[in-house]
Amino acid sequence: MVASQQGSQSQGQGGEKKWANESLRPITIKQLIDCKEAYPKAELAVDGLPTTQVTLVGQIRSINQQTVNVTYRIDDGTGIINVKKWIDADKADSAPSFALDTYVRVYGRLTTWDGRKHVGAHYIRAIEDFNEVNYHLLEATYVHLALTRVAEGGEHQQQGQMGAADGGDGMFVDDGYGGGGGGGGGADSHTIRLRLGPCSRNANAIYRYLANSAGDAQHLNQVAAGTGISVRDILAAADELVNQGLIYTTENDETWAILDL
């Protein structure tokens, strides 16, 4: 009985839907198995960021064909999860058939049903080039690090916490502006982190530069000199930050300051 009440939890509920949560995230199946709701009926969160749209790769371990849907058990070496593809009667090959043990890429939506997680697939295709599997695993790691490192940069960088094993992190996200001052600090840092999460890496670097630089506003040329990012990329990234409400333009369109929350 409890289970049937939980059933329809994943959708609807809160009126406010953030587009940021809909960004597609590459993940390993273990991340899906480990992820939890922040509180009951909240969206599932990976690394503290609500996650719905995911892409994963894995081998098909079993196929359960039913009249309205097909359930695949997908194994990527880090865990096994059920992927459900609904059959569209109007389209001939909406549920293509795969041989067992084929590597496939899945694009889908993470959902819970009866308290169990599965992925509702939008699209499944066979992987032709095996290197895509390894590429995906690296991409999932990269995204994980980019998101968690930004979180640490925004608060205070706690190098010691991650232990010696993380020594080689530099290859993924450079910590150039991470140390020192940090972003908003205190209660605001969580909000900032959530809003910076979906932004590009350049945008994160610029935000950190602005947060750590003396004086209120910084001109395009100062940002370019300080971050080493090209002028064109800075303009694009600054647009992102302005749209997120994290920074604002001051004297002219090419001078920005951090919007204090």
Next chain:
Amino acid sequence: MEAVANPRITCAYLNQYVGKNVIIVGKVMQLRGEEAIIDADGNVTAHLNREAHLSAGNGVQLIGKVNPDLSIKVLSSMDLGTGVDYDLANTVVEVSQQYRSLFVYD
């Protein structure tokens, strides 16, 4: 949904995984009947099952159990053809050992 991981490893990690199921990606160096030598950042001896169809020079993905003598008892194998980037596969192993929270259950 199952929390069962087959860690991706190379030759160097064999002794840490004795008795466990692992995934090894490497190049088939030699085929000797029921036995094969696979190069996965070092040579690994694999005891094949009946269904295995390997060809020398091709890449292969083996899923199997690590024996006490550090050979592999193959449970399933998959031919990967010739276009496999072995450096990439080895890098994935290193990365998965470094960021264990994404890949394996401790």
